[in-house]
Amino acid sequence: MALGDFEYICTVEANGSIPVSKYKSKKTGLTVFLAAVDGPIVNGYFCLATEAHDDDGLPHTLEHLVFLGSEDYPYKGVLDLLANRCLASGTNAWTDTDNTCYTVTMAGSEGFCNLLPIYLDHVLYPTLPKSGYITEVHHIDENGEDAGVVYCEMQARQNTGESLTYLAMLRHMYPGCCGYKSETGGIIENIRSSTTHKKVCDYHKAFYRSENLCLIITGQAKPEDIFTQLKKFENKIISKNNTVSFTKPWQSQWIH
16 A cells, blocks of 8 residues: 555564554655554654764764754754653664664654654754864863863773774774774764864765665554655655665765
């Protein structure tokens, strides 16, 4: 059963009891998985395939900057404010070696559907301000010390025995050009010297595309309500010419 421009692909059962249906947009390439989990809680996982071939920490840095505002909601904190009003426990995200995922959990489907296009606007069309990069990623504070949320986060764990051992293991396991050997979070030496605002913006352009975005939604949200909201957001994607060509991220300039 097609829902608007979204083509039904298949349905499988998870854990032998939870139907999971897959849909894909014929216009933008956006993929949607709906898992009909019983209960009032609705979860959203907005996943993108991402990788890095250096230790600049671009996937991790970008994840932080996405929450600073979007084209239609250009203010820091707006997303969490609206999420809380929709009975959500805030928003969150994680960066892994081969994917970045933005999450939200809330009570009830109505609030989730209302928040969905706002969250997606932050993911695909963040403002990525240079001032936000300075404060969130790296700057020199009034005492002449290196600072920044990302910098301090990586500084706290980079030289732990666990991190050093794990990174050394990855370097040996994946020789040559392979994203699995990189420090996705960024090494502080790189964050200080080679990571730049322009690199982050270019990374977003290369990977944060609708055909590389997969929405996994669990709970009792009505498919017709979700796709009604997605149709509105797809109109923006099309108007921004984000899908002129379905370029795969692994065919981008980041693969050498």
